[in-house]
Amino acid sequence: xxxxxxxxxxxxxxxxISFLPQAIKVIRSRDTSSLSLAMYSIFTIGVSLWLAYxxxxxxxxxxxxxxxxxxxxxxxxxxxxxxxxxxxxxxxxQ
Amino acid sequence: xxxxxxxxxxxxxxxxISFLPQAIKVIRSRDTSSLSLAMYSIFTIGVSLWLAYxxxxxxxxxxxxxxxxxxxxxxxxxxxxxxxxxxxxxxxxQ
Numbered sequence: 001x002x003x004x005x006x007x008x009x010x011x012x013x014x015x016x017i018s019f020l021p022q023a024i025k026v027i028r029s030r031d032t033s034s035l036s037l038a039m040y041s042i043f044t045i046g047v048s049l050w051l052a053y054x055x056x057x058x059x060x061x062x063x064x065x066x067x068x069x070x071x072x073x074x075x076x077x078x079x080x081x082x083x084x085x086x087x088x089x090x091x092x093x094q
Numbered sequence: 095x096x097x098x099x100x101x102x103x104x105x106x107x108x109x110x111i112s113f114l115p116q117a118i119k120v121i122r123s124r125d126t127s128s129l130s131l132a133m134y135s136i137f138t139i140g141v142s143l144w145l146a147y148x149x150x151x152x153x154x155x156x157x158x159x160x161x162x163x164x165x166x167x168x169x170x171x172x173x174x175x176x177x178x179x180x181x182x183x184x185x186x187x188q
Contacts (some may be wrong), residue, residue: 006148011140013140017136019133019137021133022133025133026128047105049105050109071150
């Protein structure tokens, strides 16, 4: 494994695993007030497209990294949607 | 441009631009309470490593995408750090 391969691995590891503390925080606190619904919607679509790209290219590292990110982003997005729907139900004027 | 190239472009566009609505939300509301400091710290490091990787590989698309993401992630991270420092100053017992 060359130096540039290690750099790429570290980059992929960081951007993939970074969503874990956000997912844990969301699960624990149930607070998603300052999270952007648009961000997690567009991001989840983007990661799904990256996964499709990785599957087409048969790139195992890309497939695994995007499956992990997709699971974490979906947890955050689903919690955000549930919270926003509940806020609208409780405050129909909003 | 082949179909798979378009798929890759759309994936990169979504995961890059997704941070724009979050950055706008943070700038407008100044609220970062439910954002994870660990997420944006690790993510910003990861994007910096991807930028270094792109520079080494002389991949212009990767360089541009990661510069945009780095700017947006840094805005969010800096606001989060400033807010957390201010909260600690106002509530030293925390």
